[in-house]
Amino acid sequence: MRIVMVLSSIGQPLEAIVSAVEFAASKEAELAAVFIMDETVPAAIFEKLTDIGFIGEKPGTELESAVSAEYRRQAEETLGEIQRSAREVGVTLTTEIVAGDFVEKSLEVVAKYAADTLIIARTRQSWLARMLARTGTNDLLRLAPCEIKVFEA
């Protein structure tokens, strides 16, 4: 069995990640943890600085790079934590960092790894937030060609 877990720059609680890894262990599955770096946030910051702040291109680009580098660092840290959890429960793990739209890239990695199950770890949301916000998770529940498991904490 192959399971893909997708993570994003929005941040996932460690408890949800650990539950997801334990689920993979219980199924004796191979796990691929893919961190999708959201490029829209750094791009939006750049746009805000230039369109509203009227700051020149250079400081805007430098800030965009700083934000992207920080997201990569956070991604590596999160994947490191998953590696530790996977080692503890004996799960075979592959990790990857990709950049792009969360839903689009999630569907791509599901196809790439021929996943049987897609795992999404996320922070528990209030019913109001769920009702108001259009989330990538909701889009994936609709679009993914495989079973989806959502772990919340």
Add this chain to the structure above:
Amino acid sequence: MIVVLARSARFLGFVGVALVFWRIASWPTPAGMTHEGQMALAVFTASLLLWVSQLLPLAITSLLALVALPLAGVMSSAEAYSLFGNEAVFFIMGAFILAAALVKSGLSSRVALFFLRRFGASDRRLVLGLLVVPAFLAFWMPEHAVAAMMFPISLEIVNGLNLRPRKSEFGKAVFVAAAYGALIGGVATFLGGARNPLAIGILRQATGVTIGFLEWMLAVVPTVLVMLVVAYFLILRFFKSEITDVSEAGRILEDRIKKLGILSFEERLIGLIVLAAIVSWITIGGTVGLANIAIVAVVFLFIFKLVSWKDIEDYVNWGVILMYGGAIALGFAMDSTQTAAWVADRTILSWSLTPTVLIVVVVVTTILLTEGISNAAVVAVLMPLGISVARTYGIDPKVLTFAIAVPSGLAYMLPMSTPPNAIAYSSGFVGIRDMVKIGSLLSIITVIVFMAMAKFYWPLIGLNF
């Protein structure tokens, strides 16, 4: 599919704006309004919708307004384009170029680090430093540039302290302090936010009255100081630090200072020129002219070859000229055609408010609007109405100028409100909920502090209402 839907929505947005323009322009001219006034109102409303929806970049909307005014017969082309050469626009341009020299030379980072390292002894002091240092810098350079400059420093501090994004309360405090410091400091002078000289430009164009550099600081700095104290205690209360040892942050700051090396000759000279400009703005700005001083200082930068034109192109976004030039022309059109007075008569003036309640309404409206649209757009929209209201009430128009320009820079609640908030949010440490919680309380306190200052302190410096 999503792209097609987005394009359709954008197209429908433009159609909607065009329909609103057409609807207002084709009304039978209401009593008390001229045809030119009616057309000015149509251009004003269309510009407002475009600024709010951001269907076009802010600067392009301003440029469109500038072209639409003569095309709609509100004023002649010569008159409209001459407003582009307003002194405020050239002051803003000069101030942005001086700030570019500070950032490019590294002098602004050096000053930030120099002061910040004095605050690194404890978690509370570090938060105070991260609030006060950007605030002080935003007195003298654009707040957005300050926030962008502070970001890598804050990031290095939280990473050095091994703080976890979204989990660490101290991490949240670090980024929120830097953002709010830049925001609050940015209202203190004409240099922190270009909306301040924009407001003065509209005021002067409509009434001939102006506010000097020192006069502005005298009226606003006490509010800024109180707001910094309030923000400090609110940040400590909302984000309770989970760490006690911040010695690593001190080491990081020292390392950064060492990497900068000794103060170069270019940095000293840039510092001297900027300092001379500030002293001149304060002492002789009223007689010599703020824009003249700014431009002379810029020329000195080039005489001493301290910056190249390429540097200026890299660090200054020329959209600033279009945005503010167009906004001043629109404000003048609204005032000179009596349209602002007509709108004010049918809205705020019909409520028969006392002067104090009127100012409260203006401040609250400004704070709410600035959360949704750019602060410069808020000033461009509200200033013409404010001036009309001041005339009717017999209030000093300077009071309304402060009541609009100062709160328009204080958007604390949403990441999308203003670049410093967006930068703090992008760190991954601060969530929207965090910002809304502390920001809403800070906004309420801002109204109270501003009104207390207006009521009890301003009369002491000759500002009455």
